[in-house]
Amino acid sequence: MRMVYKTFVALLMTALFCSVLSAPVLALGKPAGLYGYISFNGKPIGGVSVSLSDGQRATTDSSGYYQFGVFNGSTYTVTASYNGGSASRSVTIDQARVQVDLNIVPSSSGSKPAATTTPTAVPTAVTQATTVTVTPTPAPTITPTPTPTPTPTPTPTPVPGIPSPVDYRLLLLIIALLVIIIVAMGYYILFKKQ
Known part of the structure; x- marks a missing residue:
């Protein structure tokens, strides 16, 4: 016993x-993958900085693609910033691969071109004449300032499969x-x- x-x-x-x-x-949690595409005004854009709330960072390739190695059951916030605009979304990883696509809309301060106006003299009325002739003034000429074309950073090398931490x-x-x-x-x- x-x-x-x-x-x-x-x-x-x-x-x-x-x-x-x-x-x-x-x-x-089990290793998982978080990936997606970043677009700027609806068009895929390369060279965009993408970050996760846990500190990981990536740069999109020429087609706007990015990916991260994450853990199943965790919640992350994906943030992408480009040319003064940004977009973000929170996601809980509940499967092996989760896709999060973001569209960055330009900020209102950077998207409208500045207009320049040319002032014109206002005609004065003659009080002693029997007929008053008013000469119409032409509308001010608005010349938009062109928006610079963004120069993307070099295309990053493709990231092999999702690494397991x-x-x-x-x-x-x-x-x-x-x-x-x-x-x-x-x-x-x-x-x-x-």
């Missing part, structure tokens, strides 16, 4: 040890090996004394 008790205690200690070691690994399978393998070693040592210590 004493041997059964010792075996039960050894197995209980092993299970407790395994649960303590595996808790941080199981708490991590932590390979949880390797951690589980290491934990399993440690458990086997501890169980073997426990049995050796328990049964050596008998």
Whole structure:
């Protein structure tokens, strides 16, 4: 009976040890991907800076494409800024790959060209004449200031598959090996004394 008790205690200690070691690994979400396309006024644009609320940054390629490695079950805010405008959206990762497309609309201060007007003299009426002739003044000439064409940054190199920040399978393998070693040592210590 004493041997059964010792075996039960050894197995209980092993299970407790395994649960303590595996808790941080199981708490991590599975690796996932967040990707999408950024457009400016409805047109895909390259060289746009895209950032996540966790601090990751990327730059869009020539077709406006970006991607990040994220974790399933986490919530992120994607923000893209370009030429004085910006767009952002919050998303909760609930599948292996989530697409978030953003359209940046130019800010109102930067999208309208400045107009220049030419003032003209206002005619004065002659009071002594029997007929008053008013010469119409031409409308002011508005000359728009051209908006500069944005120069995109060089196209970034394509990003290979989504990297996994932590390979949880390797951690589980290491934990399993440690458990086997501890169980073997426990049995050796328990049964050596008998």
